[in-house]
Amino acid sequence: MVCQAHIAKCRLQGPHRPLHIYHQPGDFIIGGIVSHGGFLSTSATFMEEPPPVLPEELVVVPKVYQHILALAFAVKEINGCSHILPNITLGFHIYDSYTNARKTYLATLILLSKLEKCVPNYVCDTENNLTGVIGGLDSEISFYVATILDIYKIPQETDIPKSTGGIMDFSLTTCVWLVYGSAPVMNDKTPGLSFYQLTAQESLQYEGIISLLLHFKWTWIGVTAMDNTNGERFVHTVLQLFSKNGICFAFIERIPIFSFLSEIKDMLQQGAKIHDKIMSSKANVVVANGDFYSMAIFKWLPYLSEHDMTNDVKSKVWITTAEIEFTSFVYQRNWDSGLFNGAIAFEIHSRDPSGFHQYVEHRNPSNTDGDGFIRDFWQQAFDCVFPDITADQVEGNICTGEEKLENLPGSFFEMSMTGHSYSIHSAVYAMAHALHAMSTSRPRHIGMAYGGRVKNQNQLFWQLHHILRRISFNNTEGDVVSFNKNGEIASSLDIINWIIFSNQSLRRVRVGKMDPGAPSDQAFTIDIEVITWHSWFNQARPLSACTESCQPGFSKKVKEGKPFCCYDCILCPEGKISNQEDMNDCTKCSDENYPSKERNICIPKSISFLSYEEPLGISLAIVALSFAFITTLVLGTFLKNHKTPIVKANNQNITYTLLVTLLLCFLCALLFIGQPKKMTCLLQQAAFGIIFSVAVSCVLAKTVTVVLAFMATKPGSRMRMWVGKRLTNSIVISCSLIQAGICTLWLAISPPFPDVDKHSMPEEIILECNVGTVIMFYCVLSYMGLLAIISFTVAFLARKLPDIFNEAKFITFSMLVFCSVWLSFVPSYLSTKGKYTVAVEIFSILASSAGLLGCIFSPKCYIILLRPELNNREQIISINKMKN
Incomplete structure (x- = not known):
């Protein structure tokens, strides 16, 4: 009686479809809950529009x-x-849940109770x-x-x-x-x-x-x-x-x-x-x-x-x-x-167990006992009905039982597991x-x-x-x-x-x-x-x-108000690259590398310095040696004609000193060509500053000599006591020693040294001579410029003195060239980078030196070599008388 009462409590109220039971007894029982049914269907046939779903079954x-x-x-x-x-023997029961809560509860209770009965809490x-x-x-x-x-x-x-x-x-x-x-x-x-x-x-x-x-x-x-x-x-x-x-x-x-x-x-x-x-x-x-x-x-x-x-x-x-x-x-x-x-x-992960295909292939409603699901499955899958002996007529296709499971569409059944x-x-x-x-x-x-x-x-x-x-x-x-x-x-x-x-x-x-x-x-x-x-x-x-992928060379920029997957592609900024697609940010190349034109890879920088192997370097070297050779020829010409009046005029020793200094100026340019070394870096600016100061000092001494010589010719002039080698030598030595002191102080405080510049040029590593302290470098230039301006001023004032051998007007032109070159040097030097900075300085050295050589000595060489008849005292006196 107790069991009967429990069974009554478990039954669902109202008509419902019986549960399918696939039963095999055994020593151990395994229960199964499957969702074989439970969805609404219709008897309508689908053509071009989906059918209305009606709760028919x-x-x-x-x-x-x-x-x-x-x-x-x-x-x-x-x-x-x-x-x-x-x-x-292993046995099993299988129950249909119908994807329905009540029937799932019932099926689970039956599994926990006596076979095919619902007897909760009783065994x-x-x-x-x-x-x-x-x-x-x-x-x-x-x-x-x-x-x-x-x-x-x-x-x-x-x-x-x-x-x-x-x-x-x-x-x-x-x-x-x-x-x-x-x-x-x-x-x-x-x-x-x-x-x-x-x-x-x-x-x-x-x-x-x-x-x-x-x-x-x-x-x-x-x-x-x-x-x-x-x-x-x-x-x-x-x-x-x-x-x-x-x-x-x-x-x-x-x-x-x-x-x-x-x-x-x-x-x-x-x-x-x-x-x-x-x-x-x-x-x-x-x-x-x-x-x-x-x-x-x-x-x-x-x-x-x-x-x-x-x-x-x-x-x-x-x-x-x-x-x-x-x-x-x-x-x-x-x-x-x-x-x-x-x-x-x-x-x-699945495989097809051996024998499963044959096992499935032989499933048939007519030869399968105990399978409470197969008839319903067969009718639904093959869209047919089994004849009912209690019905007068059967609607729809008749199930023969000979239909083949392998003919069903994949969404209905698969032969593989x-x-x-x-x-x-x-x-x-x-x-x-x-x-x-x-x-x-x-x-x-x-x-x-x-x-x-x-x-x-x-x-x-x-x-x-x-x-x-x-x-x-x-x-x-x-x-x-x-x-x-x-x-x-x-x-x-x-x-x-x-x-x-x-x-x-x-x-x-x-x-x-x-x-x-x-x-x-x-x-x-x-x-x-x-x-x-x-x-x-x-x-x-x-x-x-x-967004389409940002190609290498671009980075992503998220659009405001959009998900982070929606972005714009922006070109990497200068100095940075992106070597992958859809990079959030560009990366900076190391100091030894530079970005490619497409900004997608880093390329090793080339080593750059003004060398003798490149056209610019060899050209400047040839020009420097050529001017040095011309200077040597001029010096030889003057030495050969040292007894002539034109050579003796205006202090012969100062002339020789100036020519030797100009020779050294041209050769000094060679110190700037080639890979920078410690010794060349120490000598470059110091030699340049001192040698040029000596040259400009010589020009200044020559100009002063011209002025004093003219003033000494006037009756009763006291200037005669100043005319002579002592004054000119004092001017050259004193002016040169001041520049030498500046250079010595420079070398003592912060001397130039070989340096590597990885930043000035984007594609090159520049080997250069670091000047050490820029202030001392500009002090050297400023002092040299001061001497040039003084020389130019004195020469300009003495340019019209009546003397056949008056050099003042030629010195005026030479100083004008000299000052023009070095005034243009400063902005050019600051605006160029790498080896071109060195080339600008070499060019300025050669141009200013050539200006001094050409403007001062070419007129004298013209008279010595082409007009020797003018290079005598009688001719000079007659010319002076004609001028007077």
């Missing part, structure tokens, strides 16, 4: 039937294997208890199962053998629960329930999607998720993870789910807006998250639009998560799935291996499984939990099956390219893998050569970026 998702076959096939294999659970002595539950294809159904399983737990303390190391938790579930779909989303109010998840870790899936997006440089993407708790959790997670990796979102859309007929119109209107937003977006990549059946909902999108999309064949690259399977509702039999051709799917089915297959083997390990280590527990006391039975299940947490084995296909500390299977993810043909058949091409056991740099692998893209992309690799 519940419809199955045909593809889920393979999950049932995977469980049954695994149990069949185990029962036929002598190495696992010998002499023990008869002769009844077999449930060993494990495999189920929960989506997170919502898993949550319903979790709610019931969590209630039925027995708090007790059980000692663990010493080898296991400690005491287990007090709260232990009455059976083992393995989830092969989305894990249930728990909240703070939900008690903690231990379960084992057969799908890959979510973190691995997120990491794989990010790696895929970054590999193809898809930084501007859209996201679609189902409008439920699981979808909201996915969106919240990817928003943070993707943004940290430089990925932006063009849109985030939540696909509505309807529960009542009155919601369908609103759902279609909302879906039309979502479709138009997806298709009009610049983002060519859409990351889709959902549950097992979500793809069937996504198939509505091509038929929902607020605009005329007749000629629009645009598509996107769809990236689907592992929970999504290529499925269809039965009324979508003839719907075109071409929108998803070329999709890249992350799928649970899918990832979810492979997870179920692994889950059954995990249970079997755990039971085998328990039975071999504790033989006495076997007897307890057939009606022992409840306390001992709970000890049995505790042992099963303990073993399952640590189990590791190779399945029939050689894949390792084991769980981590969180109860998640240590499995990899396959990256699959969906190729959908016009007849809606599906071919899966494995193009990559996400392997958590591989080194970090090898965890993600992909072969882009075998990927088939949607025809809209013309087999070119799709691009998905808010």
